[in-house]
Structures are given as C-alpha cells and as structure tokens.
Amino acid sequence: MSVLTERRPLGDNAKAWALNAPAIVVISLLVAYPIGYSFYVSMQRNNLKRPRAKRFIGLDNYKALLSDDAFLSALKVSALFVLVVLGMTVVLALLLALVLNERFRGRGLLLSLALLPWAMPGVVNGLMWRTIFDAKTGALNGLLTQLGLIDSYQAWLTSGTGAFLFTALAQVWNTLPFSVIILLAGLSTIPSELYDAATVDRAGAFRRFTQVTIPWLLHPLLIVLILETMNAFRAFDTIYVLTGGGPGDATTTIALLDVQTVLTFTDFGLGSAYAWVITAITLLISVGYIGLLYRKGNFEV
Amino acid sequence: MTTVVQVPLRYRVPFKKIALYVLAVAFGLYLVLPFYWIVAMSFMHEADAIAVPPSWVPVHPTLENYLGFVNPDAAQELVGGRAVSETPYSLRNSLVVATATALLNLVLATFAAYSFSRLKFRGSQVLLLLYLLTRMVPGIAIIIPFYLLMRSFGLLDTYLALILSYTTFALPITIWILKDFFRSVPRELEEAARVDRCGWFRTMWSVFLPVAAPGLVAAAVFAFMTAWNEFMFALFLTSTTAAKTIPVVAANFATDFNTQFTVMAAAGVLAVVPPLVLALLFQRKLVQGMAAGSVKG
Numbered sequence: 392m393s394v395l396t397e398r399r400p401l402g403d404n405a406k407a408w409a410l411n412a413p414a415i416v417v418i419s420l421l422v423a424y425p426i427g428y429s430f431y432v433s434m435q436r437n438n439l440k441r442p443r444a445k446r447f448i449g450l451d452n453y454k455a456l457l458s459d460d461a462f463l464s465a466l467k468v469s470a471l472f473v474l475v476v477l478g479m480t481v482v483l484a485l486l487l488a489l490v491l492n493e494r495f496r497g498r499g500l501l502l503s504l505a506l507l508p509w510a511m512p513g514v515v516n517g518l519m520w521r522t523i524f525d526a527k528t529g530a531l532n533g534l535l536t537q538l539g540l541i542d543s544y545q546a547w548l549t550s551g552t553g554a555f556l557f558t559a560l561a562q563v564w565n566t567l568p569f570s571v572i573i574l575l576a577g578l579s580t581i582p583s584e585l586y587d588a589a590t591v592d593r594a595g596a597f598r599r600f601t602q603v604t605i606p607w608l609l610h611p612l613l614i615v616l617i618l619e620t621m622n623a624f625r626a627f628d629t630i631y632v633l634t635g636g637g638p639g640d641a642t643t644t645i646a647l648l649d650v651q652t653v654l655t656f657t658d659f660g661l662g663s664a665y666a667w668v669i670t671a672i673t674l675l676i677s678v679g680y681i682g683l684l685y686r687k688g689n690f691e692v
Numbered sequence: 693m694t695t696v697v698q699v700p701l702r703y704r705v706p707f708k709k710i711a712l713y714v715l716a717v718a719f720g721l722y723l724v725l726p727f728y729w730i731v732a733m734s735f736m737h738e739a740d741a742i743a744v745p746p747s748w749v750p751v752h753p754t755l756e757n758y759l760g761f762v763n764p765d766a767a768q769e770l771v772g773g774r775a776v777s778e779t780p781y782s783l784r785n786s787l788v789v790a791t792a793t794a795l796l797n798l799v800l801a802t803f804a805a806y807s808f809s810r811l812k813f814r815g816s817q818v819l820l821l822l823y824l825l826t827r828m829v830p831g832i833a834i835i836i837p838f839y840l841l842m843r844s845f846g847l848l849d850t851y852l853a854l855i856l857s858y859t860t861f862a863l864p865i866t867i868w869i870l871k872d873f874f875r876s877v878p879r880e881l882e883e884a885a886r887v888d889r890c891g892w893f894r895t896m897w898s899v900f901l902p903v904a905a906p907g908l909v910a911a912a913v914f915a916f917m918t919a920w921n922e923f924m925f926a927l928f929l930t931s932t933t934a935a936k937t938i939p940v941v942a943a944n945f946a947t948d949f950n951t952q953f954t955v956m957a958a959a960g961v962l963a964v965v966p967p968l969v970l971a972l973l974f975q976r977k978l979v980q981g982m983a984a985g986s987v988k989g
Contacts, residue, residue: 403811403812403813404811404813404814406807406811406813407807407811407813407816408807408813408815410803410804410806410807410811411803411804411807411819413799413800413803413804414800414801414803414804414823414863414867415819417800417856417859417860417863418823418826418860418863418864421834421838421856421857421859421860422826422829422834422860423826424837424841425834425836425837425838425841426829426833426834426837428837428840428841429833429834429836429837432836432837432840486715486719487719490712490715490716490719493712495709495712495713495716497716497720498716500720501716501719501720501723502975502979503972503975504719504720504723504724505719505723506971506972506975506978506979507723507724507727507968507971508723508727509971510917510964510967510968510970510971510972511727511964511967511968512920512921512923512938512939512942512963512964512967513921513923513939514923514939514940514942514943514946514963515939515942515960515963515964517943517946518730518942518945518946518956518957518959518960519726519727519729519730519957519960520726521946522729522730522733522953522956522957523726523729525953527742527744528741528742528743528744528746528953530729530746533744533745533746536745537745544744564722564726572979576979596708621828625830625831625832627832627923627924628923628924628939631923631943632942632943632946633946635947646830646832649832650832650924650927653835653836653928654927654928659836659840662836663836665832666830666832666833666835666836667833669830669832669833670829670830670833673828673829673830674828676828677825677828680828681821681824681825684824
C-alpha cells in the first residue's frame with residue numbers, strides 16, 4: 392500500500408468537515424443554541440412585564456401545564472385539527488395524484504394549477520378564505536345561494552364547530568400540493584408490468600388499486616402522513632389570519648396559544664414550556680420519519 | 693400455451709375516460725377558483741365586490757385598489773390606510789430579505805452539498821441526519837431565545853435578523869437538493885480540469901458550478917420562497933416599515949375591521965405574485981426537488 396492511497400481518506404475527511412463548517416456554525420448558533428436556551432427559559436418565571444419576579448423555578452412551568460385549561464384545550468384542538476386535516480388531505484391528494492398519473496389532455500395545466508396553493512403564503516391563504524367565508528358578502532354564500540343549496544347567507548365562522556371545520560378546509564387547500572407531488576412521484580415509479588400482470592389475472596380496477604397501487608405507495612403515503620401531521624400540528628399562519636383562534640378558543644391550536652402567550656402576555660417562561668411540549672411531540676414524529684428513510688435506503692451517502 | 697382473449701367489437705362507453713375528465717375538471721376548479729376570486733376582487737370597486745348576489749367578474753374593472761399602494765395620499769382616504777401605506781415598504785423588505793437569504797444560503801449549501809456528493813468522510817451519515825433533524829425543529833421552539841438573542845445584539849427590526857433565521861430554515865432543504873443534484877454531475881469533468889492543472893477553486897468556479905447551474909437555481913428559488921412566505925419569525929422580529937415583510941402587513945389587513953375587501957385582495961395578490969411566478973417558471977425542478985427531498989413545512 393502506498394503512502395498516497397493511505398493518506399487520501401484522511402485528506403477527504405478534513406476537507407469535508409471544512410466544507411461543512413460554515414453551515415454547521417450557522418445552524419448550531421441559530422438552532423442548537425436557541426433550543427437549548429429555550430429549555431433553560433422554560434424553567435424560569437420569566438415575564439417581560441414583571442422583570443423583578445424573574446427567577447429559576449425548575450419544572451414548575453411544566454407541572455402547571457397539567458392543570459392549565461388553555462393548554463389542555465389547545466392540545467385537544469391541535470389533535471383534532473391534525474386528524475381532520477390529515478384525513479381530508481390524504482384522500483384528496485391520493486385522488487388528485489391518481490388523476491395526474493393518467494394521460495389526458497390538459498394534464499400539464501392541472502399540474503401547474505396544483506402548484507398554485509403551494510406557492511401561496513399561509514397569510515395570504517388566510518386572507519383569501521376570510522373573504523370567501525365572509526358571513527355578509529362572501530363568495531361561498533353567494534355561490535351556494537345561486538346554486539340553490541342554501542336559502543340565506545350563513546355565518547360560517549361564528550359557531551365553534553363551523554370555524555374549526557372551515558379553518559381545516561382552508562389549511563387543506565394550502566398544503567394539498569405537497570402531498571400530491573410526493574404521491575405522484577411514488578406512483579410514477581410503479582412498473583407498468585405489474586398492472587399488466589394484474590390485468591392478465593383478471594383483476595378489476597378496484598383490485599388492481601388495492602393490491603398493486605396501495606402496497607407500492609405505502610412508503611410515500613407514510614412520508615405524507617408524517618410530514619403532514621407535523622405541518623398540521625404546527626399550523627399557525629392561516630389560522631392566525633382566518634379566525635385568530637376564535638370564536639372563544641375553538642380554533643386556538645397549541646402553536647397559536649404559544650404565540651399569544653409570548654406576544655400578548657409576554658410570558659416567556661410559560662411560552663417556552665409550551666414550545667418544548669411541541670418540540671417533544673414533533674421529535675417523536677420525526678424519529679419515525681427518519682427511521683423510514685433509513686429503512687428505504689434514502690440515507691446512503 | 694397462450695389463450696387469445698376475444699374482444700367484442702361493440703362500442704363501449706368509456707366510463708374511465710369520463711370519470712377522469714370529470715375529476716380533472718372538479719380538481720381544476722377547486723384549485724383555481726379561490727385564487728380567481730381574490731384576483732377578480734382586486735380589480736373591482738368595493739360595491740361590486742360585496743354585492744349580493746356577487747358579480748363573478750369585474751363588471752366595472754378598476755386599478756384603484758393597486759394605485760392606492762403607490763399613492764399614499766389616496767391611501768389615507770381608503771379605509772385601512774396604515775396597512776395600505778406600509779405595503780410598498782414591506783414588498784421592498786421582502787424582496788431584499790428573500791434575495792439575500794437565497795444568496796447566503798446558496799453559498800453555505802454549495803460547500804456542504806459538495807462534500808456529500810464527492811467526498812467519502814467519517815460522520816457523513818450522522819451529519820446528514822443532524823441537518824435533517826434541524827429541519828424538524830418547530831420554529832416556535834427557537835423563536836423566544838432567537839428574539840432575546842437578536843434583542844441583545846440590537847438586531848430587532850433589521851434585515852439581518854430575518855436573513856439569518858431564514859437561512860437556517862432553508863439550509864437543510866437546499867443541502868439535500870444540491871447533494872442529489874451534484875451527484876448527477878459527471879466526475880470526469882473535474883478530473884479533466886485537474887489534469888489541466890486547475891486548482892480546486894478554479895475547478896469549482898469555471899467547471900463544476902456552471903454545469904450544476906440548474907440545481908443551484910432550483911435551490912435558490914426554494915430558499916427565496918421560504919423567506920418570502922415566512923410569517924411567524926417576521927411577526928416577532930419586526931415592528932416598523934424598516935423590516936416588516938409582506939406577510940406581516942398582509943396580516944394587518946385581516947385584523948383591521950375596517951379594511952375594504954378589495955384592497956385586502958389586491959395586497960394578497962401582490963404578495964403571491966413573486967412566489968407564484970417562480971413556482972411556475974421552475975415547476976419541473978421544484979417538483980423534482982420536493983419529491984427527492986420530501987421536505988417542506
């Protein structure tokens with residue numbers, strides 16, 4: 392073995408870490424340090440409006456969460472929101488991806504349209520649905536009345552259940568494209584021989600779907616489930632603009648409650664404790680995600 | 693042995709085709725109608741926009757909603773004047789912040805992605821995993837320390853605070869996109885350059901990067917859109933027209949009860965045009981990137 396071949400991997404090591412150094416510095420300074428510091432703040436009584444009362448209180452903020460009605464309610468709203476959004480997203484995204492996977496005139500146009508909601512900032516999404524759902528002048532009321540489906544204009548966002556469901560609808564519209572793209576990428580890798588074989592075996596369209604498409608799509612579907620769960624769990628922009636968490640606390644998700652706690656009540660200690668609960672739950676979900684990627688071999692470098 | 697399946701020669705109703713087109717049209721309407729409505733409204737007079745039943749097209753088209761943003765005096769007369777007069781500044785701020793984020797991000801990500809695509813090194817898997825993991829950290833978990841950090845540096849309400857935070861958001865994604873893209877660039881190119889005695893930087897600059905340009909553009913577009921659309925950090929970190937971005941000002945329209953729907957719609961359209969144009973221009977690259985990295989949110 393020559394000296395050269397022995398030295399080379401070592402040179403690569405040093406070079407690679409040098410190349411990664413700027414990214415690592417930025418990320419550790421702006422993510423790793425803050426997240427550690429946030430845990431420290433979560434163990435303080437720390438309200439900007441009462442600086443004298445600031446002190447270390449250990450896990451008291453976390454203990455208080457167990458009997459914190461606002462927190463428990465927000466957790467419940469978030470969990471429900473994830474379920475509803477996820478259910479609608481998966482069904483719609485799968486259907487749209489199946490349509491886009493066929494050959495037909497106008498497919499390119501439909502694909503471009505599918506990117507439209509993805510490009511829309513969450514705040515604008517909220518504004519848009521606010522004008523559409525409006526009780527007195529909204530387009531939804533206008534459309535349904537003209538179609539003869541409702542007799543008079545409805546106030547969609549004034550009941551708790553209504554506000555919740557319509558917020559979920561707005562969120563689904565915004566996040567749908569992302570799932571569609573992942574599922575479409577999965578669908579396009581299914582070898583057509585599989586379908587041919589199933590057709591030869593006289594499998595009907597439904598059996599081809601359940602026995603070829605779904606098993607093959609299992610992995611992309613899981614990725615969609617995990618990432619959309621995370622998205623819905625942190626949903627903030629659209630809800631903030633559309634309902635502001637109301638009426639009452641019907642659409643106050645955990646992320647919204649956290650921002651209110653910090654921005655309105657300037658309670659940094661409690662806000663950090665909320666944030667850490669969100670982080671813990673998100674981390675649990677991402678461990679599943681990364682495990683999946685590992686299994687599929689996406690992680691080979 | 694093969695059996696020949698007899699196909700009857702009678703006409704069959706193409707149920708599948710019909711179902712396909714019905715679904716395609718339904719989805720098309722679902723995707724485009726909400727957006728069509730705010731575009732249409734942005735060209736209407738308020739009276740037409742809130743008419744019952746609504747007029748679905750601008751019967752008396754007008755540019756007054758947009759002109760209000762250019763002419764601050766006129767804006768004062770429109771209801772919701774403050775958000776209106778802040779809109780041009782916030783568009784400028786968004787443009788500066790998103791462009792700077794895209795550039796800074798590109799430099800950092802190119803270095804890192806190159807190492808994953810060309811070098812075998814110890815810890816590469818762990819490092820890639822850590823990058824991915826930072827993407828999973830919810831923004832809300834770091835916003836409080838980030839706010840305190842920026843406050844102690846005196847960076848609140850500045851571009852720099854936003855650029856730094858958005859760069860960290862976009863970095864893992866762009867490293868991921870570029871890593872895959874760089875691998876598809878043939879190694880022979882760099883080896884040829886090395887034979888010609890080009891140094892490493894020279895090789896990168898005049899051989900490797902030009903070939904990798906499409907991937908770089910996709911990554912930059914991704915970072916630009918991330919920065920342009922972000923709301924929560926901008927809400928915490930900015931307070932005046934010195935740094936407020938367009939999502940923050942757009943949200944002000946929603947919280948002001950007097951805002952005219954048509955003006956709000958015009959602001960919404962202005963905020964969505966840059967990311968939308970980019971998404972449509974770079975459609976294929978972005979779709980590939982999204983599918984490959986499975987990363988957003």
